[in-house]
Amino acid sequence: MPRGFNIAVFEGDGIGPEIMKPTIELLKQLGTNGGDYVLNFESFPAGATHYAETGESLPQSSLQGARNADAILLSAMGLPNVRYPDGTEISPQIDLRKEFGLFAGVRPVTVYPGQYCPLKIPEGQSIDFVLIRESTEGLFWSQGKGEISENEARETLVITRETSEKLFRFAFELAKQRRASGRGKGKVTCVDKANVFRAFAFFRKIFNEEAARHPGFTAEHAYVDATALWMVQKPWSMDVMVTENMFGDILSDLGAGLMGGLGMAPSADVGDNQAVFQPCHGSAPDIAGQGLANPAAMILSAAMMLDWLGHKHEMEAVLKDGERLRAAVHAAISGRRALTRDLGGTATTDDFAKVVGSYLN
Numbered sequence: 001m002p003r004g005f006n007i008a009v010f011e012g013d014g015i016g017p018e019i020m021k022p023t024i025e026l027l028k029q030l031g032t033n034g035g036d037y038v039l040n041f042e043s044f045p046a047g048a049t050h051y052a053e054t055g056e057s058l059p060q061s062s063l064q065g066a067r068n069a070d071a072i073l074l075s076a077m078g079l080p081n082v083r084y085p086d087g088t089e090i091s092p093q094i095d096l097r098k099e100f101g102l103f104a105g106v107r108p109v110t111v112y113p114g115q116y117c118p119l120k121i122p123e124g125q126s127i128d129f130v131l132i133r134e135s136t137e138g139l140f141w142s143q144g145k146g147e148i149s150e151n152e153a154r155e156t157l158v159i160t161r162e163t164s165e166k167l168f169r170f171a172f173e174l175a176k177q178r179r180a181s182g183r184g185k186g187k188v189t190c191v192d193k194a195n196v197f198r199a200f201a202f203f204r205k206i207f208n209e210e211a212a213r214h215p216g217f218t219a220e221h222a223y224v225d226a227t228a229l230w231m232v233q234k235p236w237s238m239d240v241m242v243t244e245n246m247f248g249d250i251l252s253d254l255g256a257g258l259m260g261g262l263g264m265a266p267s268a269d270v271g272d273n274q275a276v277f278q279p280c281h282g283s284a285p286d287i288a289g290q291g292l293a294n295p296a297a298m299i300l301s302a303a304m305m306l307d308w309l310g311h312k313h314e315m316e317a318v319l320k321d322g323e324r325l326r327a328a329v330h331a332a333i334s335g336r337r338a339l340t341r342d343l344g345g346t347a348t349t350d351d352f353a354k355v356v357g358s359y360l361n
């Protein structure tokens with residue numbers, strides 16, 4: 001009997017459904033080759049379009065469906081012209097992060113041969129590192145809680161020992177997995193601003209405690225400003241970088257820039273029990289409904305879902321399929337047979353997905 005995994009699917013807004021559809025087709029295509037596991041998909045409503053229609057952005061039944069699932073696959077959400085009465089955008093992805101305590105935002109930055117990169121990569125080097133953005137506290141802890149008076153506004157940054165310990169443990173575990181798969185250097189860098197803020201000195205102290213438990217790994221520190229510089233000057237020297245929420249938010253867009261844009265940037269938000277896999281980009285309403293969206297970030301996020309399920313359940317077949325799917329996307333990019341407009345081509349979303357599928361056979 002194959003092991004069944006229930007995948008909660010959120011199709012999202014704007015280009016969301018357009019990139020989710022081919023992603024699920026590719027996941028189904030992978031499944032037809034094996035026999036060890038089967039993915040069962042169930043769609044749940046949420047997002048800005050749903051809010052506009054019903055007044056609910058994340059219904060309780062959708063939240064419960066996500067809670068019960070083995071993994072959550074989420075497409076781009078939110079629309080600039082659909083807002084809550086207080087003016088903020090509809091973002092169920094942030095609600096899920098809070099609800100499930102998804103503390104580790106994993107943002108791989110990988111540039112494969114043939115993939116556009118604004119930098120000139122030296123011979124023999126490659127860009128392949130991962131940013132881990134703490135995703136439940138830091139400066140974002142203050143979201144919706146800031147104090148504003150006539151002449152002053154205050155937002156509070158929060159770092160807790162409990163979350164930081166989990167975050168750093170996760171970072172070293174990821175460095176271990178990367179090294180085992182031949183991709184990582186066994187290095188973890190804590191990115192902070194410990195020279196200025198006490199909260200970051202505390203963050204760094206907890207990092208050092210965790211580092212001491214991993215003698216076989218290189219543990220380094222870097223200030224966030226220097227990290228921004230080095231991401232442009234020598235990104236090939238990086239492996240696993242772990243940082244606070246706001247710093248990670250900013251650096252991960254810089255990482256997406258290194259990969260040729262948001263259409264190439266996948267992500268995972270991981271907690272103790274649940275994990276959400278979604279592209280870094282938004283719902284791109286400017287190109288929605290035209291078949292112009294690049295589905296690569298969504299497909300690569302689905303590959304990360306297979307990695308996570310494979311490691312969690314120690315299933316080699318699932319891990320292998322994650323690698324197959326990622327390799328197929330990169331083959332499609334390198335082959336330059338059907339690039340979407342954001343990558344300088346003229347292919348549609350489905351054309352690109354078809355080429356990815358052709359590399360799975």
Ligand code: ATP
Binds near residue numbers: 077283342
């Ligand atoms: P959010 O705040 O929700 O993250 P945003 O306002 O930053 O969203 P996006 O929706 O991510 O913006 O879009 C930014 C730009 O990138 C737009 O011009 C959009 O068309 C483009 N873009 C985003 N995702 C893709 C994609 N998958 N394929 C092609 N272009 C994309």
